[in-house]
Amino acid sequence: MFLLLFFAFLSLPSPSFAQSVTPSMEQHVLNGIDLIFSMEFDKSEAEFNQCLLENSQHPYGHFAKALSRWARYVYDTEQTQATLIPEFNLQIQNALAVSQKWIKTHPQDARGILSLGGIYGLASRLDVVRKEWISAYLHGRKAIRYTRLALKKDPTLYDAYLGIGMYDYYSDALPRFISVLSRLVLRGNRLRGIQELKIAAEKGTYTQLAAQLILIEIYTEDQWGAKNPQEALQIVRSIRAKYPHSSMFQLTEIVCLYEAEEFEEVRILAEDFLRKIKEGRPTYRVQDEPKAYVSLGTALWALNFKTEAKQALENAALKQLETQPNRWSTWATIRLGHLEDTDGNRTNAKEHYKKAATLKDPWGFHKIAKKFLSRPFSGDGHPGPLPPP
Numbered sequence: 103m104f105l106l107l108f109f110a111f112l113s114l115p116s117p118s119f120a121q122s123v124t125p126s127m128e129q130h131v132l133n134g135i136d137l138i139f140s141m142e143f144d145k146s147e148a149e150f151n152q153c154l155l156e157n158s159q160h161p162y163g164h165f166a167k168a169l170s171r172w173a174r175y176v177y178d179t180e181q182t183q184a185t186l187i188p189e190f191n192l193q194i195q196n197a198l199a200v201s202q203k204w205i206k207t208h209p210q211d212a213r214g215i216l217s218l219g220g221i222y223g224l225a226s227r228l229d230v231v232r233k234e235w236i237s238a239y240l241h242g243r244k245a246i247r248y249t250r251l252a253l254k255k256d257p258t259l260y261d262a263y264l265g266i267g268m269y270d271y272y273s274d275a276l277p278r279f280i281s282v283l284s285r286l287v288l289r290g291n292r293l294r295g296i297q298e299l300k301i302a303a304e305k306g307t308y309t310q311l312a313a314q315l316i317l318i319e320i321y322t323e324d325q326w327g328a329k330n331p332q333e334a335l336q337i338v339r340s341i342r343a344k345y346p347h348s349s350m351f352q353l354t355e356i357v358c359l360y361e362a363e364e365f366e367e368v369r370i371l372a373e374d375f376l377r378k379i380k381e382g383r384p385t386y387r388v389q390d391e392p393k394a395y396v397s398l399g400t401a402l403w404a405l406n407f408k409t410e411a412k413q414a415l416e417n418a419a420l421k422q423l424e425t426q427p428n429r430w431s432t433w434a435t436i437r438l439g440h441l442e443d444t445d446g447n448r449t450n451a452k453e454h455y456k457k458a459a460t461l462k463d464p465w466g467f468h469k470i471a472k473k474f475l476s477r478p479f480s481g482d483g484h485p486g487p488l489p490p491p
Contacts, residue, residue: 108209112153124156124157126156127153127156127157127160127162127163130149130150130152130153130382131149131150131153131162131166131308132157132308133146133149134146134147134150134153134166134170135150135308137149137172137226138170138268139311139345139348139350139351140345140347140348140385141178141348141349141350141385142384142385143170143173143177143178144172145221146170146173147167147170147171147174150163150166150167150169150259151163151167151238152167153445154166154167157422159200159204160200160204161197161200161201161204161214161217161218162217162220163220164193164196164197164200164201165192165201165217166177166220167197167199167219168190168193168194168196168224169224171186171189171190172190172224172227174186175187175190175260179351179426179431180428180430181429181464181465182426182427182428182429182464184464187231190228190474191228191333194221194224194225195226197221197224198218198221198222200223201214201217201218201221202218202313204217205218206467210255211247212252212253212255212256212259213256213259215248215252215255216248216249216252216253216259216261216262217328218248219244219245219246219247219248219249219251219252219265220245220249220265221239221263222241222242222244223242223245223265224239225241225245226239226241226245229241234251238450239354241284242269243271245265245458246265246266248271249262249265249266249269250262251265253266260301260302260305260306260307260309261307261308261309263298263299263301263302263305263309263313264299264302264306264309264312264313264316266295266298267294267295267296267297267298267299267300267302267313268295268316269290269295270291270292270294270295270298270377271288271290271299271316272290272295272296273289273290274290274291274292274295274472275290275292275324275326275346292324292326292328293328293418295472296317296328297346298318299313299316299317299320300313300317303317303416311341313339314337314340314341315354317333317334317337318334318337318338318354318358318432320359321333321334321337321358322334322357322361326478329361331358331361331362331363331483332362333356334358334361334362335358335359335362338351338354338355338358339355341354342355343484347383347384347385348385349375349385349386349387349390350373350385352371352375352398353375353393355371355487356368356371356372356375356397356488358490359490360400360401360404361372361488363404363449365401365404365405366401366405367399368397368399368400368404368488369398369405370399371397372394372395372397372398372401372427373388373394373398374396375393375397376391376394376395376398379391379394382386389421389428391417392418392419392421392428392429392431393416393430395414395415395417395421395430395434396415396430396433396434396437396488396489397488398420399411399412399414399415399417399418399434399437400415400437400485400488402414403485404484404485407446408441411441412438412441415434415437415438415441416434416438418430418431418433418434419431419434419435419438421433422461427461427462427463427464429458429464429465429490430490432458432461432463432465432467432490433467433489433490435454435457435458435461436454436455436458436467436470436471436474438451438454438486439451439452439454439455439458439471439479440474440476440479440481440485440486441485443456443474443478443479443480444480444481444483446477448478451474451478451479452475455471455472455474455475456471456475458470458471459471459472459475467490470491
């Protein structure tokens with residue numbers, strides 16, 4: 103659930119980056135990252151713009167601005183505003199040009215090299231969104247090459263371990279799901295990747311939180327022996343202590359609790375999420391209601407309160423907008439079909455799948471809906487995953 107953003111953080115440098123980076127620039131970037139995690143995207147971009155204004159020739163501000171635009175696309179719009187993609191692509195190309203020029207004149211600057219690696223990582227993420235797997239692989243290969251080179255030049259550059267760890271883990275895991283990647287020689291190692299991510303989580307300057315979130319993803323989703331929801335809960339609760347008002351991290355804790363099968367706690371926290379939205383708390387937005395309702399409905403289903411679960415999922419599905427589809431509302435529509443299937447109501451289930459197949463679909467849910475039109479959902483008594491795939 104976090105991969106779409108956090109590969110980008112591998113290139114954010116440590117405070118000793120270069121003489122041309124002033125303490126003020128460093129502080130603007132730190133502030134901007136903090137605001138991203140607090141879901142305050144306008145303020146985050148303002149901080150990054152201030153960094154850029156101080157030195158437009160340095161890759162620091164250009165990369166940060168591209169990162170901010172990516173975070174907004176992934177977390178603020180839930181990948182619904184495709185109009186942001188061309189702008190993001192232009193920012194990537196500009197950041198690459200600035201960084202490459204910088205490296206030519208500062209070839210020994212390990213943190214500058216790390217920055218270039220991170221920009222290639224962002225380019226790879228854009229390729230993944232477009233499902234351009236070969237291009238994603240080529241950009242990712244450049245990202246890891248520059249990242250490893252940066253660490254070779256400066257072994258104390260612990261932030262580099264985020265990108266290296268992610269490469270090792272995901273280049274081992276992803277080919278198991280994406281057939282085109284299975285034909286490439288990626289040479290990853292999942293267990294080594296986890297250990298490298300732990301180094302970034304413990305010692306990184308800018309990447310500690312990003313590495314922790316990737317570890318949470320692994321501990322809640324890994325299918326090959328590393329899954330550990332209790333460890334994920336411990337990490338996310340330490341993060342929430344720092345960001346108590348972030349809806350992003352409350353939702354993360356909900357997902358961790360669900361994977362730990364603490365369904366009553368999920369229900370309580372989902373109801374609290376809804377209450378904060380209705381109270382108008384900062385970062386708890388009206389468009390986030392489907393997230394809360396899906397979480398609540400799935401927990402109630404797991405607790406065998408199926409009537410109440412159906413109502414919660416219907417509430418989530420009704421939040422769909424004509425002009426801008428909602429990822430969690432579409433997922434709720436599919437989950438309603440799942441719930442009807444488990445109760446033997448195949449006709450009703452098909453109606454929900456048909457509905458989901460007609461909705462605007464930036465995420466690939468039509469394929470899922472059509473699959474369940476062909477054959478019923480069977481969760482063997484369990485609702486299945488909480489968040490959308």
